[in-house]
Structure formats: structure tokens, C-alpha cells
Amino acid sequence: MKMTSQIQQVNRVSQGLLNNNTEQSLSFEFNGKSMTGYAGDTLASALLANGEKLVARSFKYHRPRGIFSAGSEEPNALVELRKGAYQEPNTRATIIELFDGLEAKSQNYRGSLKYDLMAINDRLSPFLSAGFYYKTFMWPKAFWEKLYEPIIRSSAGLGRLSAIEDGDSYDKGFLHCDLLIIGAGPAGLAAALQASRSGAKVLVADEDFLLGGRLNAENHGVAGAAGHEWAASTVAELNSLPNVRIMPRTSIYGSFDHGIYGALERKTDHLASSGGKPRQVLWRIYSKQALLCAGSTERPIAFANNDRPGVMLAGSVRTYVNRYGVTAGQKVAVFTNNDDGWRTAVDLSDKGVEISAIIDTRDKAPLAAPKGAAVMMGGSVINTAGRHGIREITLSNGQKVPTDCLAVSGGWNPNVHLTCHQRxxxxxxxxxxxxxxxxALPVGMQVAGAANGTLTLASALAEGHAKASEMVSNIGYTPSNSLAPDSNDESCAVSAFWYVDSGKDRAWLDLQNDVTVKDIKLSHQEGFRSVEHLKRYTTLGMATDQGKTSNVNALAVMADCTGKTIPETGTTIFxxxxxxxxxxxxxxxxxGKDFRPTRLTPSHRWAEAQGAVFVETGMWLRAQWFPQAGETTWRESVDREVIQTRKSVGICDVTTLGKIDIQGRDAAAFLNKIYANAFAKLPVGKVRYGLMLREDGIAxxxxxxxxxxxxxFVMTTTTANAVSVFRHMEFARQCLWPDLDVQLLSATEQFAQYAVAGPNSRKLLQKIVDADYAIDNESFPFMACAEITVCNGIPARLFRISFSGELAYEIAVPARYGDSLFRVLMEAGQEYDVVPYGTEALGVMRIEKGHAAGNELNGQITAQNLGMGRLVSKKKDCIGNKLSERSALNTDNIVELVGFRPVDVTEMLSSGAHFIAIGxxxxxxxxxxxxxxxxxxxxLKMSVGIGFIQNGSQRLGEKVRAVDLVRGKDIEVEITSAHHVDPEGERLRG
Amino acid sequence: MIINHPLLGPRDASEFVYLGDAALMKRPDWQADDAAQQFYEYLYLRDNIAGQHRELWYHEQGDRSWLVVTRNTETHEITAVELARDVATREGHAV
Amino acid sequence: MANYTLTASSPLAGLQQEYQGVTLAEVTNKALVSISVPLGGETALQTAVTATYGVTLPVTGKSSKTSVDNALFAGMSRDQCWLFFETDNIRPVNIITEKLGASGYYTDQSDSWVMLSLAGEKSRDVLERICPINLDPDVFLIGDVARTSMEHMGSIILRESEHNYLLCSARSSANSFVHAIELSIKNVI
Incomplete structure (x- = not known):
């Protein structure tokens, strides 16, 4: 170790497991102060090494807080990591891997961390106890939103967002395995060894960057080696196997149905910069079996002022000294109710750290105390002192012991969280x-090691090994006959002890949410007896740590209040x-744009080059109108496109319409069942309009x-319903009429399709249709269709159909020719001043013509409403036929589709207006x-509309009001035919 | 969830579209005397089962088959998956 | 009369990209025709296919290759096989009709899809980010084919050889599809 960093890192007592990493120090900044640490440190271990005790202020009372744990359960040491767009709030210092140049700040304070102005809240604590929101800020009511809430929100709380878009990227992915092992501690590694040796595809995920779990934090031997050495060599062996994937820095965050697990892999969080790669990857893991080896989390004991910096979990104090070579204090006391606490004292003492006292709530010492340590059996810690960090503890016999770190152990809670995710x-x-x-574990899940309550080492190794054998044989592998790694079971006796009566002082249960023993008692007194109510009333167990170190203790306090046992009192599930x-x-x-795919038609690039304005229709981008030089409003462009189409010829890209290829001996019979109107007798070479009903009779x-x-047959559907209609037809084909010989294929993508509309449309098409095909009015009348060729042999389909009401065609070519065809049509149409038109002009012409579209087929409308009641064939079975006969859908007073025009032709109608009688x-x-x-x-040079009005077909000429309360309009309108333009349909047959 | 497709093996439920009670395959005879009543019951009266439920799923992002999936609505355990076409043919509901 | 010429364009203009460990290239020389089996016509179709192509029809999820037209039959569903083959004929259905007559229903799909070859030893690492199918080489074997969804786009994946995959997705969203693959490549390699 370099001397300089040694001086600075006052609490670094050895190299721990950092080994060669201590050759070079890493510098980092915390609250603006420069410090150093080593590769392999966490921010927490580096802060402790540098003697930084005060790292945070608490949520509600702004009490000084220090590092409490050495893992993801950390309630106190939340920091804002990095800067600017990369800043991340509420990051736990205990899991942040140290890198050179790391910058972190404490959060939730004003002024300085040491002299936080908000610490006043602590003095106000009598008013801020459990449920204070509900009591204190009730009156006057109007004050809540304007005054109380903003103040509470700004003073309480965790970190702040940068409000800048995150500069990092993220990704997702999919993984598959036979056996997922969650946690690479002793049980997990033993299981991974056994499963991989048996040939199974194994995935091992651990949230830590160093695999081995407690083996890296303690001093037990495994298979003749030091535990951490065995872990390292096991990981190396596993990494060399092709059937194993080891994922460090990966948290399995959720267990979902059928063996699916959610995992978050932190790819670049340990690097100064993500270098353009995704910072984190969210994996969906498909497992056949999953073995939970998530270990256990130590719990504290509550006593007066047990939240001072320097009061820590005993196992964590041990982790810091063994793994990181860092002592959390110079004079350490241990307060425990179990044997494990003693090993912290022993390990620290072995590293030369002075143990001032061991206080055990039990009567009999399980181990010999380290030299120089005062031992108090059957006692407890009843208070602490020290403003920004613990300085002294008071024992139950009144004795005061100077100490700068109190290691507390109340026993260990198995990490059962994932077992609860499915109830x-x-x-x-x-x-x-x-x-x-x-x-009731999730299907395919088993649990081994400390997570299963198997807290001792040899047993955990054996259990991991045995469960792996069982699980791989469940999925057809023969378990390898290798034995479980050999070790010893350490003593782990515990005597339940939850909290010390703290009198007037506060004893803290949930450090993250500032919940005390008294808060639990108060909430019980006020009637919140159920654990779930307790949690919500006191906020116990909420926020980033989800009560990992507090829930069980709180439950114990609750049990005391009720006089019941803990299991009788209940438990919260996770x-x-x-x-x-x-x-x-x-x-x-x-x-951004990657939120969903974008679908483009073959002529998109051409339209783009013309300066078209596009509209999103589902995933499609469609040209909405094509502005020309000098046009300043969309209406100018759209009006021009409509006028020019009706006057000469226009072209519209209708590629987006759904197209379904229907083949089979029974295709006609099938269509007869799908469409409400008759199709069986449609002649070859003809097109027919079809109306499809739902089974309830709605269009x-x-x-x-x-x-x-x-x-x-080839069917077209609306753009919006292309997918759902195909699904519906497959349902009919497979589930309702499986005996019909009919096959469906989506042909939407196969063809580029263009509407060519207007009096000159035929002349234009004749310029490109090959001579073999006659398309004059007699040879190719309204509603004809044919497979033809264009431009010297390119296959095409031609349909004489009209949405605009003009003489019109739709022409389809294989999509590869779509772009070219559009350009050719524009070129060939020059002599007719051909105009491209967009969806707006398309909409104008269909409204002028009175054709129903999505606005009309809105899921409430029947064939009768559309004036197509007679179209619904009564001579055949079809979907929707029977229920469309229901009386309520067939009264004299149903709404019917008709047209509307303003009486004052300067008025602009609005859709969504409702019809009300005059007066x-x-x-x-x-x-x-x-x-x-x-x-x-x-x-018509006026606003026109179509809509539904009661008995509309009998009321032509009548006047009503179109009232649009949203837009503040109340316009007198006349009921007309829906066909505002060419009501006799002469143009389209011309 | 994962649906074990009879032809394709296990596939993520996100590839499928859910429809509902497999009783929808038993479409009534339109010429029955009480056809209106039968259709009303067919379309609107469904059992809301806590337990084993036969239901229709469509493999939209797959082979386009409709499946009859027997799923326990309390546990999500899936005990049987069949091609709906086979079920329809076997149970003879084709009219 | 017709003095105009139509020129064909592929969805990605023949895209070809090389990366460390993987290449991505648009496939433009393949026609794709779906062959649907008429109800009760399985045997007749099988006989015709064996007689002209010398292979048996694959079951769903598998494919069979033949040297005739360098064709590959992919089993897409119980009553549908899709035939990938090399031709520059703009009417590929005619080729099938000539060979198989009326023993199946044929639909040209050649212009419905963008086809991409993703090849190289990193291909599975790339696909891991977008493809939910289990691509373990012992599970998804050479010749296996699956239809699934990648980044909300319906896709077909066919394993052509040890590390090479043919990917198909809708022509209209070809840009989005290739972007999804390129982003995976960028994220992984």
C-alpha cells in the first residue's frame, strides 16, 4: 500500500480481499471532499476507510445517519451519484463499486450535511409521529394543496432528479436456462457446481460484483481452503464450462409465472463512463427450474438513539474488516442476542481492532471473548451519545462505555422475498x-441455504448441492455423483430479542422512514391492527429498502402490543x-422514435421529397397533404387536391389498407359467413362492397x-382493423367452421396500392396498362377487377372501385415496384395536371360522398344505423346476423346516417356535436x-357533415341544432342525404 | 406466462392474444327455434370461473393458430393446450 | 401505349454491414411463396412435392432443403409451408404452379418481407437482445424456423448454419427492423 493513501484511509487495517488492487489507489469525491480507495471497494467501504461516519440525513427528522449495512438492504446511506444528465438519486453507497473519479453527494439536507437546517424537524418530532399527515394538516382544507403538501414534499424525501434527460442508454434481452441459481453464496455455488457437472444449462446471477456471498465476509474454510479462495476457484471453474453463464452485478428482481424471472444487470455502473454501451440490461429469464440462494439479512435490535452514525449491523462490520480491510471504528462494541455477533468481535480483534465490550442479552457466553473486551451477559444497550456519530453507549447496568462503533445483531432473516411474488x-x-x-413456492422454485433458514455453512453447502441434484433430475439430467463441498457448521444459537424499552427516547425500527417503536405502539393504539394497515399508516417498510432491516422487528413490536405471537400477528408478503x-x-x-416501429409505404420517399405532411395512423406514416409553394394553410392544400381530383385526376397511396388473400374450395362460402351481405354468387372479375358485423350485430x-x-378472393380491410379482422377471420376459420376448405394470408405488405380518381383517371391508366387489357367503360365497368400487366409485363391488379365518388380505380403492383409506379403515374399524368392527394383530401371526398369510415364504425353502429339494414342477408347464416335482429336495434327511432349542412353556409360544423331540436x-x-x-x-363551398340522428332517413329537409358544448358551438343545420356530391352516382359509373 | 404450444413448444404469452371462454366455439344453430335466445346466451352469459378455465388464445406472433388453453385462473397453472381446430373438429361444433 | 418502365427496389437498397464477429446483409435474391394445404389434401401435396423437389414437407418449426431452385421449405403452421427459393421471375407463383399443379394454394410473399442474413459467431449475442426464442444451439437446431416478435415487429427466424440466421420482417417496417438489429450490434459488440 502506498503511504499517502494509508494516512488518508485511517480505518484501512489490511488489504482484505482487495489483494493486488491496493497497488493503485482510486480517487473519488464525496460532498466535494477528495478521498481515495481501491478497486474492489464499494463507496461505503471507501468512506468508512476514510473515517467518514456521517453520510446522510434521515427522511423525516433529518437525523444524522451513517452507513448501516454492507449490502442492498442499506436504509441510510443513499447518495446522489454522478453529475448532470448522468446523476442518479437514491443510490446505495453499499453497492456502488468504486471507480476512479467517482463523485457522490449526500441528499435530503439544506445547508451542509453536518449542520442541516432541516434538522429542526427532529425538535418537532412530537408533532410528526405516525399518521401526522392525517392529523396535523387537516385544517383548513384549502391549505393542504397550496401550503402543507408543497412544504412537506420539499422537506421530507429522498434524492432529487436532475430533470435532464438521462444520457445513458438501456437495453433488454432474453435468456433461457435449465436451472437459474439466484445468489452465488455457498449454497448457490455448491448448487451451480453440482448442476453444471450434471450437464444442465445453468445461469447464476448475483447482485454483488464479487461472487461468494458470506464466504467473502467471514473466515470459514470450505473444502480445505479459505472460504473466499474456494469461492474464487469455484467461480473460475464454472466460468470455464460451456453450459454455465455467470452473471455478477445482476439482481433477480422478480419471480413471474411459469419460471420467468426478471433480472437487472448493471453493465457499466462500475465504470466512470458507459462508453456508449447500455448502462443496464433488463433481462427476461426463462427457467425450467430456479433455486433461490439469496442468503439472509441481519436485523438490528432497537434501543434508544440506536440510529447514530456508527451503530451498524454486526455482520456488516465484519464484512468491512474481512473483505475490504476496513474497520468501522477504532473502539468497537458488540450488542447481540446470538452467537454470530461474537464472531464479529473475534474477527475484528484478529485484525487488531480494539473491542471495548460485548453485550449479550442471553445469560451464557457462547465463545471466548477477545482479549480486552468487557463482557456483559444478560444485559443490553439502553442509550447512545454523540452528535454526528456515536461516542459512547450506556448499558442496562448504567455503565457508560466509550465506543465509536456499535455492532448490533438481532439475528438473521432469510431473504424470502422472491418466494412471495406469487402469493x-x-x-x-x-x-x-x-x-x-x-x-406455496412459485412453480419450479426451490430454496437452499440461509434463504431457506439453513443458516450454517456446511448445511447450506450440502443443501445447495442436494437441491441441485434433485432439480436437474426433475428435468431429465442424471445428477453427477460428486459430493457436496466439505465444511463445518458454526454455532448460530439465537434468542429472540427485539427492542429495549427506551422510555422517553426514541428507539428506531425503520431507519429509512424514521419509524420508531413508539410509532408502532401508537398506531396499534389508534386501531391499526392489521400489518398492512400498520405499514401504510406509519410508512414502515416503504421506499428503496422495502423494510429489509425493519419489517420483522416491527412485527415483533406489534405482536407485543397485541399479546399474540409473531406468526399470529401476521406478516407482510413481498x-x-x-x-x-x-x-x-x-x-x-x-x-423516442424507438418506442414503436414505423411502417412506411413504398412511395414514402417520394412523398417526403414532395414535402408531404405525414400523419400517424397506427404505426403507419401516411401523407396527409402535399403543400405547394404559396400555400399557407392546410386547407388551401387540401381544397386544391380535392378540386383537382374532381376536375381531372388525383392519386392517393392506399397501400396501408389491409389486404387478405383468401383461397380454397369453400372461400366463397366462408366469405358468406364473414360478411353480412351475400358473397357466394359474386362473379369472377367483380368486386363487391362488404360489411362485416361482430356477433352482437354491431358493424x-x-x-x-x-x-x-x-x-x-382478395379482401381489403380498413387500415386500422387489418390485424383484428385477420384474427377474427382466423377465429371463424379454425374455431367455428373447421370443415371449410379456406386459407388466409395477409397480403397487406405484398402490394403497393394506389387510388387513381377523377374524370381523367381512365385516360391516365390507359397510358401504363399494357395493350392486352382493355379498361374502357364497357370492358371494365364499375366494380370490375382483373389481374393485368402494366409497363410492359409487370403484374398488377386493377379494381374499379371509388371512395371519392369519381370515376376511379385502385391499382396494385408488387411492393418492389410501388415507388416506381407512383413516379410513373405522376409523370404520365402531367398532361392532365395530375395531383397527389393525401388522407385529408381522401377524407373530404368520402364525407362529401357520404361513405362511412372509422368515425362512423365506432363500435356502436349497426347496419341499420348505416342505412344498410336491407343488405344484411336473411337467407344465410353469417356472423352478427341473428343478434342484429334484436328489437332494440330495430325500433322506428334508431339513429340513421344522413348528411348535415349549416343553414348559414358561413358556419363551420364540428364533429362530436349533438343534435337537439330547435328551441x-x-x-x-x-x-x-x-x-x-x-x-x-x-x-359545395360550405362545411358539410355526416352523422347519426334518430329516424334520419325520414327527416330530410328538417332543421335541427348541432350543439357542441366542448367547442361552444350551437349551429342550425339542415338534414340532407349523406351523399352531398353526385347523389345519383353518375360520375363513378362514367 | 408461458403457453406450451402443441406444435411449437413453450412460447411467451406476449406472442398471443387472449379472447376468452372457449365456449365461444360453440356457436348456436341460426335456424333453431330459439336461436335468438341461444345467441344471446352464447355471447353474453359466461361463467367467471375461479379454477380450471378453458379459454381461447390466438398465436398472433407465431403460427396464427387458435388454441384452447386450460388454465387455472387462481394459480395460472396451465394443464392442457390444444389446437382449437382439432377441438372444434372433434367436438363437432362446426355448423 | 405503355412507354413507361417500372424499376424494382428492395426495402433496404441492398444493405450490407460488417462488424467485428458479425455481418448483416439484405437478402435480395430469394422469392418467397406460401403453400397452403387444401383441407384433406396433405397426401396429394406431399406426393407432388416429393416428385418435383425430392423432399418431404417439414413439420411446423422445421425446414427441408433441396437443390431444386436452391429451395427451402419452412414449416410455418400445420397447414402452411413457405418456400424460399432463388429466381428472378417476377411471378414466382407460376413456377410453383408448374411444379405442383393444383395440389396447394399459393400466395406470393416475396415483396411482403425484408430478408436479412445475420451471420458470424456473435450473431446469437446480438439476437439475445431482441429475440425471445431460445436460440441455444442445442435447442434451436440448424434448419429450425420460428415465427415470433422482435421489438414489436412480427419476425421469422431461420437458423441456416452454425452461426448464421435468416431474419424476415414486414417490408413496411424494414427500417425499424434493421435499426433494432443494428442497435443490438452496437450494444453488444
Whole structure:
């Protein structure tokens, strides 16, 4: 070790397991102060090495707090890590790997951490006890939102967001394995060895960056080697096997149905910069079996002022000295109710740390005390002193012992969290005074080692080994005949002891949420008896640590209040995530434009080059209109496109319409069942409009279907319903009529399709259609279709159908020619001043023509409402036929689709307006229907609409009001035919 | 969830679209005397079972097959998966 | 009369990218025709396929290769096989009809998909980020084919050889699909 850093790192007593990493020190900054540590340190171990005790202020009372643990359970040492766009709040110092240049800050204080201005809250604590929100800030009511809440929110709380977009990227992924092993401590490693030797595909995940769990924190031997050495060599062996994948820095955060686990891998969090790679990857793991070896978490004992910096979990104090070579204090006292606490004293003493006292609540010492340590059996710590860190403890016999670190052990709680994610309920096990996994485990999951209540080393190794054998044979592998790694079981006796009566002083249970023993008693007194109520009333167990070090103790206090046992009192079960998962990781790469795919038609690039304005329709981008130089509003562009199309010819990209290829001997019979109107007798070479109903008689979709041969049809659906109609038809084909010979294939992507509309559309098409095909009005009349060729032999399909009401066609070519065809049509159409038109002009022309579209087929509308009641064939069975006959859908007063025009032609109609009789109040009772679509008609030079009004077909010429309360409009309108333009349909047949 | 497709093996439930009670396959005869009543019951009256439930799933991001999945609604345990077409053919509901 | 010429364009203009351990290239020389089995016509179709292509129809999830037209039959569902083959004929259905007659229903899918070859020893690491299918080489064997969803896009994945995969996705979202793969490559390599 270099001398300089040795001087600075006052509490570094050895190299621990950092080994050669101490050749070079890493510098970092905490609250602006420069310090050094080593590779292999956590921020917490480096801070302790540098003698930093005060690292945080508490949530509610702004009490000084220090590092409490050495793992992900940490309630106190939350920091803001990094800067600017990379800043991350609420990061636990105990799991942050130290890197050169690391910068971190304490959070939740004003002024300086040492002299936090908000510490005043601590003096106000009598007013801030459990449920204070509900009591103190009740009156006056108006003050809550304006005054109390903002103040409380700004003074209480955790870290702050940078409010800058996260500069890092995230990713997701999928992993598959035979056996997932969660946790690479002794049980997990023994299991991984056995399973991998048996040939199973094994995935081992551990939240730590150094695998081995407690073996790296203690001094037990395994298989003749030091525990940490055995762990290292085992990991090396596993890493060399092709059937094993080891994932350090990976937290399994949730257990989901059927062996699926959620994992968060921290890819670059231990590096100064992510270097453009995803910082974290959220994995979905598919496992056949999963072995939970998540270990256990130590719990504290509550006593007066037990929250001072320097009061720590005993096992963590031991971890710091063994793994990191760092002592948490110069004079350490141990307060325990179990044998394990004594080993902390022994290990520290072995490293030359002075043990001032061992206080055990039990009567008999389990081990010999280290030299120089005062031992008090049957006693307890009743108070502590020291403003920014512990200085002295008071024992139950009144004796005061100077100490700068108090290591507390109240026993160990198995980490049962993942066993509860599917409603598993932990069960109480008396001999270890802790909850262990219940019987209803997630399917495929077993538990081994400390997580299963097997707290001693040899037993944990054996259990991991045995469970692995059992689980691999469950999935068809022969277990290897190798033996479990050899070790000894250490003593671990515990006597339940939860808290010391603290009199007037506060004894802390939940350090993260500032919940005291008194708060629990108060909430019980106020009637919150259920554990779930208790949790919500006091906020116990909430926030980043989810009560990992507090829940069971609080339950014990509650049990005392009720006079029941702990299992009788209840337990809280855990939900995912086990440890916090950043929203960024859940979003993964689905940010900005990557949120969902974009679908483009073959002519997209051409439209883009024309300066088209695009609209999102589902995932499609469609040209909405094509502005030309000098046009300043969308209406100018759209009006021009409509006028020019109706006057000469226009082209619209309709590629996005759903297209379904239907083939089979029974294709016609099948269509007859799918469509409400008759299809069986549609001649080859013809197209027919089809209306599809849902089984309840409501219109589902409409479109046209063309027949190309006896056994071959091509259906079009609306863009929006392409997927759902296909699904519906597959349902009918497979589930309702499996005896019909019919096959469906989506052909939406296969063809680029363009509407060519307007009086010159035929002339334009004749320029590109090959001479073999006649498309004059007689040879190719309205509603004809054919497979033709264009431009010297390119296959195409031509349909004479019209959405605009003009003489019109739709032409489809294989998508590879789509871009080219559009350009050719534009070129060939120059002599007719051809115009491309977008979805707005398409919409205007269909409203002018009175065609229903998505606004009309809104999931409430029947064929009768559309004026197509007679279309529904009564001579055949079809989906929706029977229930469309229901009387309520067929009264004289149903709404019917008709047209509307403003009486004052300068008025602009609005869709969504409701129809009210002239002179009547605009109320629900007087509602007669609604306007579904409106547009400005360039042909009629006024706003026109279509909509549904009661008995509309019998009321043509009548005047009503279109009342739009949202937009503040109340316009007198005349009921007209829905066909505002060319009502006789002469143009499209021309 | 994972659905063990009879032809494709285990597939993530996210590839599927859920429809509901497999009784939807038993579409009534439109020419029955009480066809209206039967269709009403068929479409609107479903059992809301706590326990074993036969239900329809569509493998939209897969082979486009409709499946009849027997799933315990309390535990999500799936005990049987069949191609709906086979079920429809076998149970003879095709009209 | 028709004085105009149409030119074909592929969805990704013949994209070809090389990275360390993996190459990504658009496949533009393959036609794709789906062959649907008429109800009760399994035997007739099988006979016709064996007679002309010399292979048996694969079950769903498997494929069979033949030297005729360098074709590959991929089992897509119980009543559908998709045939990938090399041709520059713009009417690939005609080729199938000539060979198999009326023993199946044929639909041209050649323009429905963008086809990409992802090849190289890092290909599985790349796919791990987007493909939910278990691609363990002992599980997803050479010749196996699966239809699934990657980044919300319907996709087909076919394992062509030890480390090489053919990926297909909808033509309209070809840019998004290739972006998803390229992003995976960037994230992994």
C-alpha cells in the first residue's frame, strides 16, 4: 500500500480481499471532499476507510445517519451519484463499486450535511409521529394543496432528479436456462457446481460484483481452503464450462409465472463512463427450474438513539474488516442476542481492532471473548451519545462505555422475498426466530441455504448441492455423483430479542422512514391492527429498502402490543422488485422514435421529397397533404387536391389498407359467413362492397372483396382493423367452421396500392396498362377487377372501385415496384395536371360522398344505423346476423346516417356535436344523435357533415341544432342525404 | 406466462392474444327455434370461473393458430393446450 | 401505349454491414411463396412435392432443403409451408404452379418481407437482445424456423448454419427492423 493513501484511509487495517488492487489507489469525491480507495471497494467501504461516519440525513427528522449495512438492504446511506444528465438519486453507497473519479453527494439536507437546517424537524418530532399527515394538516382544507403538501414534499424525501434527460442508454434481452441459481453464496455455488457437472444449462446471477456471498465476509474454510479462495476457484471453474453463464452485478428482481424471472444487470455502473454501451440490461429469464440462494439479512435490535452514525449491523462490520480491510471504528462494541455477533468481535480483534465490550442479552457466553473486551451477559444497550456519530453507549447496568462503533445483531432473516411474488406466504420458524419460505413456492422454485433458514455453512453447502441434484433430475439430467463441498457448521444459537424499552427516547425500527417503536405502539393504539394497515399508516417498510432491516422487528413490536405471537400477528408478503429498478431500465431502448416501429409505404420517399405532411395512423406514416409553394394553410392544400381530383385526376397511396388473400374450395362460402351481405354468387372479375358485423350485430369493419377465380378472393380491410379482422377471420376459420376448405394470408405488405380518381383517371391508366387489357367503360365497368400487366409485363391488379365518388380505380403492383409506379403515374399524368392527394383530401371526398369510415364504425353502429339494414342477408347464416335482429336495434327511432349542412353556409360544423331540436334545452334527454364527420366541401363551398340522428332517413329537409358544448358551438343545420356530391352516382359509373 | 404450444413448444404469452371462454366455439344453430335466445346466451352469459378455465388464445406472433388453453385462473397453472381446430373438429361444433 | 418502365427496389437498397464477429446483409435474391394445404389434401401435396423437389414437407418449426431452385421449405403452421427459393421471375407463383399443379394454394410473399442474413459467431449475442426464442444451439437446431416478435415487429427466424440466421420482417417496417438489429450490434459488440 502506498503511504499517502494509508494516512488518508485511517480505518484501512489490511488489504482484505482487495489483494493486488491496493497497488493503485482510486480517487473519488464525496460532498466535494477528495478521498481515495481501491478497486474492489464499494463507496461505503471507501468512506468508512476514510473515517467518514456521517453520510446522510434521515427522511423525516433529518437525523444524522451513517452507513448501516454492507449490502442492498442499506436504509441510510443513499447518495446522489454522478453529475448532470448522468446523476442518479437514491443510490446505495453499499453497492456502488468504486471507480476512479467517482463523485457522490449526500441528499435530503439544506445547508451542509453536518449542520442541516432541516434538522429542526427532529425538535418537532412530537408533532410528526405516525399518521401526522392525517392529523396535523387537516385544517383548513384549502391549505393542504397550496401550503402543507408543497412544504412537506420539499422537506421530507429522498434524492432529487436532475430533470435532464438521462444520457445513458438501456437495453433488454432474453435468456433461457435449465436451472437459474439466484445468489452465488455457498449454497448457490455448491448448487451451480453440482448442476453444471450434471450437464444442465445453468445461469447464476448475483447482485454483488464479487461472487461468494458470506464466504467473502467471514473466515470459514470450505473444502480445505479459505472460504473466499474456494469461492474464487469455484467461480473460475464454472466460468470455464460451456453450459454455465455467470452473471455478477445482476439482481433477480422478480419471480413471474411459469419460471420467468426478471433480472437487472448493471453493465457499466462500475465504470466512470458507459462508453456508449447500455448502462443496464433488463433481462427476461426463462427457467425450467430456479433455486433461490439469496442468503439472509441481519436485523438490528432497537434501543434508544440506536440510529447514530456508527451503530451498524454486526455482520456488516465484519464484512468491512474481512473483505475490504476496513474497520468501522477504532473502539468497537458488540450488542447481540446470538452467537454470530461474537464472531464479529473475534474477527475484528484478529485484525487488531480494539473491542471495548460485548453485550449479550442471553445469560451464557457462547465463545471466548477477545482479549480486552468487557463482557456483559444478560444485559443490553439502553442509550447512545454523540452528535454526528456515536461516542459512547450506556448499558442496562448504567455503565457508560466509550465506543465509536456499535455492532448490533438481532439475528438473521432469510431473504424470502422472491418466494412471495406469487402469493407465497412465509412461515415462522422458532429455532431461528425468523420467517422462512412457505410451502406455496412459485412453480419450479426451490430454496437452499440461509434463504431457506439453513443458516450454517456446511448445511447450506450440502443443501445447495442436494437441491441441485434433485432439480436437474426433475428435468431429465442424471445428477453427477460428486459430493457436496466439505465444511463445518458454526454455532448460530439465537434468542429472540427485539427492542429495549427506551422510555422517553426514541428507539428506531425503520431507519429509512424514521419509524420508531413508539410509532408502532401508537398506531396499534389508534386501531391499526392489521400489518398492512400498520405499514401504510406509519410508512414502515416503504421506499428503496422495502423494510429489509425493519419489517420483522416491527412485527415483533406489534405482536407485543397485541399479546399474540409473531406468526399470529401476521406478516407482510413481498412484491417485485426485490431491489429498485430504474424506470430507464424498464423502458429499455423504447425511447423516442424507438418506442414503436414505423411502417412506411413504398412511395414514402417520394412523398417526403414532395414535402408531404405525414400523419400517424397506427404505426403507419401516411401523407396527409402535399403543400405547394404559396400555400399557407392546410386547407388551401387540401381544397386544391380535392378540386383537382374532381376536375381531372388525383392519386392517393392506399397501400396501408389491409389486404387478405383468401383461397380454397369453400372461400366463397366462408366469405358468406364473414360478411353480412351475400358473397357466394359474386362473379369472377367483380368486386363487391362488404360489411362485416361482430356477433352482437354491431358493424366491425367494411371494405371491398374481389374475386379472381372460383377459389381465389382478395379482401381489403380498413387500415386500422387489418390485424383484428385477420384474427377474427382466423377465429371463424379454425374455431367455428373447421370443415371449410379456406386459407388466409395477409397480403397487406405484398402490394403497393394506389387510388387513381377523377374524370381523367381512365385516360391516365390507359397510358401504363399494357395493350392486352382493355379498361374502357364497357370492358371494365364499375366494380370490375382483373389481374393485368402494366409497363410492359409487370403484374398488377386493377379494381374499379371509388371512395371519392369519381370515376376511379385502385391499382396494385408488387411492393418492389410501388415507388416506381407512383413516379410513373405522376409523370404520365402531367398532361392532365395530375395531383397527389393525401388522407385529408381522401377524407373530404368520402364525407362529401357520404361513405362511412372509422368515425362512423365506432363500435356502436349497426347496419341499420348505416342505412344498410336491407343488405344484411336473411337467407344465410353469417356472423352478427341473428343478434342484429334484436328489437332494440330495430325500433322506428334508431339513429340513421344522413348528411348535415349549416343553414348559414358561413358556419363551420364540428364533429362530436349533438343534435337537439330547435328551441329545446341542450340536455341528455333531448339528445337526438351526433355529428360523426365534417369537412369543408370545396365543391359545395360550405362545411358539410355526416352523422347519426334518430329516424334520419325520414327527416330530410328538417332543421335541427348541432350543439357542441366542448367547442361552444350551437349551429342550425339542415338534414340532407349523406351523399352531398353526385347523389345519383353518375360520375363513378362514367 | 408461458403457453406450451402443441406444435411449437413453450412460447411467451406476449406472442398471443387472449379472447376468452372457449365456449365461444360453440356457436348456436341460426335456424333453431330459439336461436335468438341461444345467441344471446352464447355471447353474453359466461361463467367467471375461479379454477380450471378453458379459454381461447390466438398465436398472433407465431403460427396464427387458435388454441384452447386450460388454465387455472387462481394459480395460472396451465394443464392442457390444444389446437382449437382439432377441438372444434372433434367436438363437432362446426355448423 | 405503355412507354413507361417500372424499376424494382428492395426495402433496404441492398444493405450490407460488417462488424467485428458479425455481418448483416439484405437478402435480395430469394422469392418467397406460401403453400397452403387444401383441407384433406396433405397426401396429394406431399406426393407432388416429393416428385418435383425430392423432399418431404417439414413439420411446423422445421425446414427441408433441396437443390431444386436452391429451395427451402419452412414449416410455418400445420397447414402452411413457405418456400424460399432463388429466381428472378417476377411471378414466382407460376413456377410453383408448374411444379405442383393444383395440389396447394399459393400466395406470393416475396415483396411482403425484408430478408436479412445475420451471420458470424456473435450473431446469437446480438439476437439475445431482441429475440425471445431460445436460440441455444442445442435447442434451436440448424434448419429450425420460428415465427415470433422482435421489438414489436412480427419476425421469422431461420437458423441456416452454425452461426448464421435468416431474419424476415414486414417490408413496411424494414427500417425499424434493421435499426433494432443494428442497435443490438452496437450494444453488444
Amino acid at each position: 407465497g406466504k412465509p412461515e415462522w420458524q422458532d429455532d431461528i426466530s425468523a420467517f422462512v419460505p412457505g410451502h 412484491r417485485p422488485p426485490y431491489t429498485p429498478v430504474a424506470i430507464g431500465a424498464l423502458a429499455g431502448r423504447a425511447r 366491425m369493419d367494411d371494405g371491398t372483396t374481389a374475386r379472381f377465380s372460383d377459389t381465389h 329545446a334545452e341542450a340536455s341528455t334527454e333531448n339528445d337526438q344523435g351526433w355529428m360523426s364527420s365534417v369537412c369543408y366541401s370545396p365543391e
